[in-house]
Amino acid sequence: MSYVDEVIQYAIEKNPAQPEFHQAVKEVLESLRVVIEADEEKYRKEALLERMVTPERQILFRVPWVDDKGQTHVNNGFRVQFNSAIGPYKGGLRFHPSVNLGIIKFLGFEQVFKNSLTGLPIGGGKGGCDFDPKGKSDHEIMVFCQSFMTELYRHIGADTDVPAGDIGVGGREIGYLFGQYKRIRDCYEGVLTGKGLTYGGSLARTEATGYGLLYFTDEMLKSNGIDIAGKTAVVSGAGNVAIYAIEKAIELGAKPVTCSDSTGWVYDPDGIDVAALKEIKEVKRARLTEYKNYRPNSEYHEGRGVWTVKCDIALPCATQNELNLDDAKALVANGVIAVAEGANMPTTLEATEYLQANGVLFAPGKASNAGGVATSALEMSQNSERLSWSFEEVDAKLKNIMVNIFHNLDDAAKQYCLEGNYVAGANIAGFLKVANAMEAQGIV
Numbered sequence: 001m002s003y004v005d006e007v008i009q010y011a012i013e014k015n016p017a018q019p020e021f022h023q024a025v026k027e028v029l030e031s032l033r034v035v036i037e038a039d040e041e042k043y044r045k046e047a048l049l050e051r052m053v054t055p056e057r058q059i060l061f062r063v064p065w066v067d068d069k070g071q072t073h074v075n076n077g078f079r080v081q082f083n084s085a086i087g088p089y090k091g092g093l094r095f096h097p098s099v100n101l102g103i104i105k106f107l108g109f110e111q112v113f114k115n116s117l118t119g120l121p122i123g124g125g126k127g128g129c130d131f132d133p134k135g136k137s138d139h140e141i142m143v144f145c146q147s148f149m150t151e152l153y154r155h156i157g158a159d160t161d162v163p164a165g166d167i168g169v170g171g172r173e174i175g176y177l178f179g180q181y182k183r184i185r186d187c188y189e190g191v192l193t194g195k196g197l198t199y200g201g202s203l204a205r206t207e208a209t210g211y212g213l214l215y216f217t218d219e220m221l222k223s224n225g226i227d228i229a230g231k232t233a234v235v236s237g238a239g240n241v242a243i244y245a246i247e248k249a250i251e252l253g254a255k256p257v258t259c260s261d262s263t264g265w266v267y268d269p270d271g272i273d274v275a276a277l278k279e280i281k282e283v284k285r286a287r288l289t290e291y292k293n294y295r296p297n298s299e300y301h302e303g304r305g306v307w308t309v310k311c312d313i314a315l316p317c318a319t320q321n322e323l324n325l326d327d328a329k330a331l332v333a334n335g336v337i338a339v340a341e342g343a344n345m346p347t348t349l350e351a352t353e354y355l356q357a358n359g360v361l362f363a364p365g366k367a368s369n370a371g372g373v374a375t376s377a378l379e380m381s382q383n384s385e386r387l388s389w390s391f392e393e394v395d396a397k398l399k400n401i402m403v404n405i406f407h408n409l410d411d412a413a414k415q416y417c418l419e420g421n422y423v424a425g426a427n428i429a430g431f432l433k434v435a436n437a438m439e440a441q442g443i444v
């Protein structure tokens with residue numbers, strides 16, 4: 001059996017009942033085959049791939065908290081510190097009822113390669129909790145965040161592990177988490193990113209993942225001789241990534257016509273009104289059913305369905321495995337040119353293969369959504385310097401990083417005769433840097 005197949009098998013056996021983690025390992029290792037098989041005995045002897053698929057540390061903890069009515073609840077907290085070969089662990093915290101160890105491991109594993117691709121000195125980690133923030137009062141969110149940090153604080157630090165936001169963790173939650181860390185540790189340091197601007201946050205961090213997705217998509221299209229201006233885009237999600245992807249798409253002259261949340265989706269033939277969307281989601285924290293009050297020409301549909309809308313560009317920005325094979329077939333039948341992932345692993349393996357086989361330009365999330373973590377690393381730099389950069393300065397660095405990521409993976413794909421396969425290019429480029437650092441540091 002080839003070494004790659006052995007390690008895929010190893011990851012499945014050692015991590016039972018973690019399908020998302022198995023999926024991420026398969027996706028990455030399959031595309032590394034060409035690199036590994038060129039020097040298989042060396043990698044096998046060092047057990048390099050076994051070390052890569054095994055987190056350096058996994059922390060599981062109880063999060064007890066009391067709601068506004070006096071009822072006690074218990075949630076499960078996680079922090080997976082996956083790989084610190086090229087820098088302190090870095091990766092978001094997700095608060096969502098679907099969170100479990102397998103999901104956090106898949107996200108942490110992907111994060112290792114993503115962070116490597118940014119060219120910045122950050123290792124990979126991820127964390128979260130099976131807590132559902134929906135319907136909770138501000139006070140309950142604060143109490144919960146304080147309890148979560150009362151355990152997490154002992155495992156993180158500005159030079160050790162620097163968490164950020166993810167699904168269900170935005171500026172409000174980061175604020176409460178930071179306040180509790182500072183109180184317990186009596187230490188004012190850049191231990192979390194995504195902070196508010198008055199206490200160490202970076203300008204453009206809120207916008208970074210969505211903007212970065214569009215900078216990447218624009219560069220990918222340009223390098224294939226296509227202009228983004230005038231193109232119709234369908235977007236899923238209505239959270240942080242989706243909102244700023246829509247905003248930047250409009251700025252670049254494209255027309256995003258959909259967005260969605262976990263209950264339904266909106267089609268606006270005149271193009272999404274991003275100011276209305278921000279008010280509904282960021283200010284009122286309401287459902288998308290409200291959108292029709294702002295735009296009477298729009299349609300609201302229950303359930304899922306954005307991928308059935310005719311478009312040139314598809315931007316999945318909600319969650320994992322939200323674009324399946326049937327969706328990919330519908331997109332191809334409607335003439336889609338490019339799919340760029342804003343979320344982490346939103347496209348299933350079968351759907352990715354179908355899109356690639358049908359000539360669709362496909363940008364994997366670990367490259368195209370790396371703008372968020374890249375700007376988090378810029379926030380860390382500003383915190384270390386005890387300085388703040390202007391919006392324009394951060395945005396210019398972000399754009400530069402996204403353009404570089406595209407060329408980095410495009411070059412890696414070409415080098416291994418896989419031109420146009422951006423999935424393989426991203427995995428190979430991300431892998432080579434981490435593997436090199438691991439080998440240099442010995443068996444640790």
Ligand code: NDP
Pocket residue numbers: 165166167168169209237238239240241242260261262263317318319320342343344369370372373
């Ligand atoms: P948010 O919580 O701000 O928004 C998530 C959006 O996706 C919401 O509209 C939510 O709807 C929807 N959604 C979540 N889960 C599901 C589901 N199971 N089915 C359908 N819709 C769902 O999260 P972000 O925008 O921050 O993150 C979105 C994705 O992008 C995630 O995969 C995340 O890991 C990834 N990502 C985020 C980065 C960041 O900087 N924020 C950086 C890189 C990647 P509802 O409100 O109804 O739950």
